[in-house]
Amino acid sequence: MTQANYRILFENVSKFYGEVLGVNRITLSIPPGITTLVGPNGSGKTTLMNLMTGLVQPSSGNISVMGLTAGDATEFFRNVGYCTQFDTFPRGLTGWQFLLDSLMLHGMSKTDAYRLTFEAIERVHLGDAAFRKIAGYSKGMRQKIRLAQSIAHHPRVLVLDEPLNGLDPMARAESIALFEELGRQGMHLVISSHILDEVDRISDRVVLITGGYLIAQGNIHQVRQEVRDKPMQVLIRCDRPELLASRMFAVNHCVEARVHSDGKGIFLRTGDIDQFYSMLNGIAAEGLIKIDAVAPADDDANAIYQYLIGSDGSAS
């Protein structure tokens, strides 16, 4: 077994819709776990997902998902589950019928389809609502049935387009718990989301994309450290924040300081994180300031998004 059999690989992939750019020269290697696609509207996230799930073919480049290509549809789609962001249900069906038919479209026997339908309904906590017509479902229920449809056939790769949209906090927490559980079990989850706080919570790595171009990929902390032109913010919990600020401003890489609202900590922004930590070690060793905790304050998805893409959605 080669590495390609365990990864989603994009090699210099471009997709054009006529003259409109979908994505351009994307090279990715996605290991198991939870990977989140982050980018503004129209950035190419859905195109990337459609390419990953074999729904559209690349204009150039190669894609393989766990060593499979969409050419072998039966094997490919057996391994890939896709939860689209659209309300896409054949009319007049109950949730249960929809799942059953979806599994039969995947080629399951009726016996297996029945078993897996009940299992999927249980996993998304749809309960008795599964036996009601989808037309009468709330937005959250529709989201759940879409999710159930994508996981019901036990794919190895799960691609979820905005799966948390429309869910109430309880359902959102349940879905996130399910994603985390599947990720821990070694499944590939590729999720697109605008909810950056949740991206932070659940992602093993992020893929930032805007205007069809890949901006960054990797672990959130690693990506933040790569963004060297933006001073890094660190929160230091200590007993004398003002003194710490004055000591830090003595060096020129420290560019901003803000005392925490509770007065027991300070946010410091530095252009040279290595120097900064080295100096902080010295201050701690002096014993004048009692330092309780040190934590990066802006190496989250939200900060990376702001720094690399900008609030207007254009890469900076």
Added chain:
Amino acid sequence: MSVYKNNYRAYTGPVTPLWMRIYVLARYGFAEAWSSKITVALFTLSLLPFIIFLIIIYLANNPIAQLLVFKNSSRSLTVDAGFFLGTLQTQSWIALVLTAWVAPRLISFDLADNALPILLSHPISRVGYVFGKFMAMFTSLSAVTWVPCLLLFVYQCYSSAQPWAMANLSIAVGLFVGAVIWIAFLSILGLALSSWVKWRVVATGIIFAAVFVPAGVGGIVSAVLRTQWGLLLNFPVSMSVLWQRLLGAPEFMRSASSLPTPAIVTVLVLASLLCVAMLNARIRAR
């Protein structure tokens, strides 16, 4: 970073053959088509001519009943190839109405709901998707075309005092082949046009237009160029000529009798290929 247990197990059981998956789509489509009360009403309406033809066959084979109906009139009823051409023509135009109603329900809803990504992320190809819809359409149209026509043929065989069936078997074959050609063409035409229009009512109008507008254009071509070839664009006429030849019925329109069968078939094939190209362009997950 997560700690991976790597205990996730993908499904490794057996999978059914492709045709069974396409059957699921055909079943979806069929259920969608017949969930409408208007579809049921159109089907019921299609039974009216069938009942009238049934009565005619009964009368034609029952001299006493014929005498009672026509009294002293010299008119007589004959059930022959011409009669069955009439049944096929009638049922075929009902099939056109049914196509205009049903085809948009099969495709336009999926396009309006953006359902293609979710359906095509199953191991069925675009061809499989279209074929499933085609089967639903074809089956629905069969119920109003060759099925009632052949039932009438069987009833005539049963009612006739003379040994009729063997001598007229070619009519049954003609009915079946003629109806199948027409409903296959209607199915692909209906699906192709519906795939380009998201609004169902507009799609219904366009399907009628696709049959009758070329007929008008063909009429103009024939009149201006003083030729009969314009009739090839007139599907009602060219199909009737084809059915007449398949059933061995007498000529019904002298001007159209010069149309060669290969030319009619070629036009149907070209129109069908155009429909396939239209479907190929539209049936995609975007």
